[in-house]
Amino acid sequence: MEFNTQLLYAHDQALLAIMIFVIMLGMGASLTPDDFRAVIRKPRGVFIGFLSQFGLMPLIAFTLATLLNFPPAFAIALILIGSLPGGTTSNMFTYFARGSVALSISMTTASTIMALFMMPILLKIYTGGFTAQISASMQATGTEADFIIPTMNIISSLILVLVPVAMGMFIRQKWRDWAKTAEDTAGFVGILVILYLLLTAFTRHGHLFLQTPIGVYIGAIGLGLAGFFFGYWFSRLLGVYPLFQRAISLETGIQNGPVSFAIILLSFSEPVQSQMIWLAILYSTFIVITSSVITLRYRKNGKRDWDIYKNTAIHNRLFGEDYVTQYPKGFLPKRLLSDPSQGTQPSQKRF
Amino acid sequence: MKHRIKTENLALLYQKAAERFGDLPAFAIRESALEWKPVSYSSLYEQGLNLATGLIELGVKARDHVGLFGDNRFEWMLSDYGVQLSGAADVPRGRDVTDDELFYIIDHAGIEVTFVETEELQNRVLKLRSRLPALREIILLDPKAQAQPGVKKLQELCDLGAALRAKGDKRAEKRIAGIKPDDLFTLIYTSGTTGTPKGVMLTHSNMVSQIRNLPGYHNCTDRVLSVLPIWHIFERVIEMYTLSFGGCTFYSSISTLGEDMRNVEPTFMASAPRLWEKLHERIIKGIKASHPVRQILFHIAYFLAKHYKNSEYFITDKYLKMKHQPKWIHALLLPLQVLRWIIVLPWYGFFNAAVLERIRLGAGGSLKATISGGGALPIHIDKFFNYVGIPVLEGYGMTETSPVISVRSINNLVVGTVGPPIPETEVRIIEPETGEVLYPNNKFPDDGLSQRGEIWIKGPQVMKGYYKNPELTQRTFNDGWLRTGDLGVITHNHCLKILGRSKSTIVLSSGENVEPEPIEMRLQQSQFIDQCMVVGQDKKYLSVLIVPGLQEFRMSGFKERTMEELVVNPEANKIIREEIRKLTSQSNGFKRYEQIKDFRMLPVTFEVGKELTNLYKIKRHVVEKKFNHVIDELFTNGAIKNN
Numbered sequence: 001m002e003f004n005t006q007l008l009y010a011h012d013q014a015l016l017a018i019m020i021f022v023i024m025l026g027m028g029a030s031l032t033p034d035d036f037r038a039v040i041r042k043p044r045g046v047f048i049g050f051l052s053q054f055g056l057m058p059l060i061a062f063t064l065a066t067l068l069n070f071p072p073a074f075a076i077a078l079i080l081i082g083s084l085p086g087g088t089t090s091n092m093f094t095y096f097a098r099g100s101v102a103l104s105i106s107m108t109t110a111s112t113i114m115a116l117f118m119m120p121i122l123l124k125i126y127t128g129g130f131t132a133q134i135s136a137s138m139q140a141t142g143t144e145a146d147f148i149i150p151t152m153n154i155i156s157s158l159i160l161v162l163v164p165v166a167m168g169m170f171i172r173q174k175w176r177d178w179a180k181t182a183e184d185t186a187g188f189v190g191i192l193v194i195l196y197l198l199l200t201a202f203t204r205h206g207h208l209f210l211q212t213p214i215g216v217y218i219g220a221i222g223l224g225l226a227g228f229f230f231g232y233w234f235s236r237l238l239g240v241y242p243l244f245q246r247a248i249s250l251e252t253g254i255q256n257g258p259v260s261f262a263i264i265l266l267s268f269s270e271p272v273q274s275q276m277i278w279l280a281i282l283y284s285t286f287i288v289i290t291s292s293v294i295t296l297r298y299r300k301n302g303k304r305d306w307d308i309y310k311n312t313a314i315h316n317r318l319f320g321e322d323y324v325t326q327y328p329k330g331f332l333p334k335r336l337l338s339d340p341s342q343g344t345q346p347s348q349k350r351f
Numbered sequence: 352m353k354h355r356i357k358t359e360n361l362a363l364l365y366q367k368a369a370e371r372f373g374d375l376p377a378f379a380i381r382e383s384a385l386e387w388k389p390v391s392y393s394s395l396y397e398q399g400l401n402l403a404t405g406l407i408e409l410g411v412k413a414r415d416h417v418g419l420f421g422d423n424r425f426e427w428m429l430s431d432y433g434v435q436l437s438g439a440a441d442v443p444r445g446r447d448v449t450d451d452e453l454f455y456i457i458d459h460a461g462i463e464v465t466f467v468e469t470e471e472l473q474n475r476v477l478k479l480r481s482r483l484p485a486l487r488e489i490i491l492l493d494p495k496a497q498a499q500p501g502v503k504k505l506q507e508l509c510d511l512g513a514a515l516r517a518k519g520d521k522r523a524e525k526r527i528a529g530i531k532p533d534d535l536f537t538l539i540y541t542s543g544t545t546g547t548p549k550g551v552m553l554t555h556s557n558m559v560s561q562i563r564n565l566p567g568y569h570n571c572t573d574r575v576l577s578v579l580p581i582w583h584i585f586e587r588v589i590e591m592y593t594l595s596f597g598g599c600t601f602y603s604s605i606s607t608l609g610e611d612m613r614n615v616e617p618t619f620m621a622s623a624p625r626l627w628e629k630l631h632e633r634i635i636k637g638i639k640a641s642h643p644v645r646q647i648l649f650h651i652a653y654f655l656a657k658h659y660k661n662s663e664y665f666i667t668d669k670y671l672k673m674k675h676q677p678k679w680i681h682a683l684l685l686p687l688q689v690l691r692w693i694i695v696l697p698w699y700g701f702f703n704a705a706v707l708e709r710i711r712l713g714a715g716g717s718l719k720a721t722i723s724g725g726g727a728l729p730i731h732i733d734k735f736f737n738y739v740g741i742p743v744l745e746g747y748g749m750t751e752t753s754p755v756i757s758v759r760s761i762n763n764l765v766v767g768t769v770g771p772p773i774p775e776t777e778v779r780i781i782e783p784e785t786g787e788v789l790y791p792n793n794k795f796p797d798d799g800l801s802q803r804g805e806i807w808i809k810g811p812q813v814m815k816g817y818y819k820n821p822e823l824t825q826r827t828f829n830d831g832w833l834r835t836g837d838l839g840v841i842t843h844n845h846c847l848k849i850l851g852r853s854k855s856t857i858v859l860s861s862g863e864n865v866e867p868e869p870i871e872m873r874l875q876q877s878q879f880i881d882q883c884m885v886v887g888q889d890k891k892y893l894s895v896l897i898v899p900g901l902q903e904f905r906m907s908g909f910k911e912r913t914m915e916e917l918v919v920n921p922e923a924n925k926i927i928r929e930e931i932r933k934l935t936s937q938s939n940g941f942k943r944y945e946q947i948k949d950f951r952m953l954p955v956t957f958e959v960g961k962e963l964t965n966l967y968k969i970k971r972h973v974v975e976k977k978f979n980h981v982i983d984e985l986f987t988n989g990a991i992k993n994n
Binding site (some may be wrong): 177 | 371372373374376379385386387388389527570571572573574597610614615616618642644645648697701703704706708717794
């Protein structure tokens, strides 16, 4: 396929860089050292999430890319996105999907650190075949070099994006009010830039939309959806409570989009860079829509167990830690019978 | 609705609720911000049976009237349980009852046994006792209070009943079985906004019909925060309703409300408009004090929400529809509205999540719905809460209809109306002068929709009558229809809109009829005006009495420390004059004869129990009497002052 347009001009790249900075700053501003401690205190959920994020998601990406017969650059981008850590967007969606925000934050925190080790390994495992294709086509056009995944560059760009995160955390410690503003602004800026990129891509390179094979669209949309689906049922299979199930599902499907932009811009060059950026834009756009839809669905489905969880938790808050809420017979769904607070309150456990 | 318990009388409701909800908390009593004491359904019922047996032992007969004077506390609810379970009816009134009213009520209702909440009330009743030969027993509710000789404590009576029941006393159970649907459960004396106290007779079937017909989907995970006076019919219907689905009522108070909302995270709440105004004020203050970026974000969010919701209301046909709208206009506008809805949707989605959710969290974040009743909710407050996503369901009713006549539901939320009449309730709009039926009447287009007149109603919630006052009862009913005395109109989406109270209508000497409430609500939008009352009966023009907002004046740089100093300050007067001119101008939709020509600032605040009813409605006759000289002065000077 012909795909040799320069997708981003220098000023777009600058804009993207600012967006990444602001969003990562906002992410840091929403984190506290306590969130890191929480990971260690309650490792089970985070571990299941870890398996789902770094076990299932890259595999889904690889499978989709292979099945849909992706052009190699797109395939590498999809696998790269599949191996990313989670971002703060998932925390917000989890909140509205009536999931456990605490777990979502813990997973974001843990996966951001773990990505430093996991991403190079995962890319090595899954991208081999596709890099060989690129190398072959490069050699066919007379270039002597082999195409290899720039592992060290990826690690250093990951470390680079952690700088604003650390700055955000620092701001949070020092000036709480500012931190809240930074959080809100970050989300808003993110949407604005994505829309700007889409709009410019549309006006400048309208043909891009037509040139992109339909399979690529399916892959960009399907990655997130499959992540939600498998995250949901995988954790269900392991007997996770609905509250955490929804958090794991959303955290699995929603990846940290801005990080993918940073890595692609800093570690890859043409001829693959533009294609990879294009896929990242497509993923980031569609994931907002699909996760909104999924969130609304979870919100509706989760109403019952959320109401029970909330009521039970508030009883413990106001009536004392030892208070046990006794719901009438037949009211509690089977999964919550042994613990209506869904594992958040030891006193509510009954066998 | 399937979670609701439906029974024939309230005693059976209490019994069934205890059976079904057992150990779940029915009530929670606040001890400190994060320390509340739960009382379970079964224990409340047990204690209620004990008390009922104690009351029977004391000589309370079925269908007796038992006094119950006091305000919100658990022992009040327990007393109500005791009275219902002994087959009697209670006669409630708050602590702010005057001695005259106290005497009148005890005497008129023929009360032999009465509960009093506090030592103070106890002493007042004791003082009146010599003039009340029928009054035999006084029972003190407050466990910490000191009982005078001859006064029993609530606990004594419960213990007495418990001992009797332990020996096999089943008299309470027999009484429960003997309650007829037509028996009174309460006899509420209202002074309302006009006249002397009237005893409203409400039956078990009245209240039971409300439980059956109120719209709403609740279950036993619901938390209800209670701030209204406990004896008021509006609070009582919410309480009974809550018992019917197994929710827990948390007793809060005005002073701790903000904190309690965040800690209890209520899912349901009922209150008078005044509370929503206060809450609105506090939210706006919070926003004004926040970071400038956040202020901008809020304004963007509110702007988007407004457009989003208005399109939604249009598309779902849930907007205030006062006139008939031809189908083709609707068809023409629909695509435009849908387009606006689609354009705004993603932006609204984001700002709703990021900004408006924080506002909602200030009210606990879990509110599924709130009900406003007991007075008209100012339209800007109504819109504000509905736009930010806290659904306010305004309802309409009166003590005489126990009390709900109509209420908006989540699925039928037309801002600006009080919703459609609840099931089994018929509403008529009557021309007040001629008595002609305006709605429903096929003589008029659309069967009389949008015709204005007095509201008459018929339904299972309508009272039996006024106690020992057949003459008044007869005047209030007309051929089985209850005349509410309120003016209203049925909108084109079949919701009731209240236009005012026909009794408060001001007739100017020119013959023009003016409804003062809309003007007053408009004026109260000014930050400088705390309260106000429009006057001008039989005069050439309208004037207004203003209670200025001292705090606001001080915040805008005024040095005055007292109301007395403020009302004579010419600058302050100038500001008020300007506010009145601005708010009630003809460009704001007020007619020429609705213009306010003059005003006086009052150096006092209207207070509950004096100038205001418990639900913060102005008692017009009280204000008129009290500030008679001010009103006279307003109109005798003749010339319009320009200071």
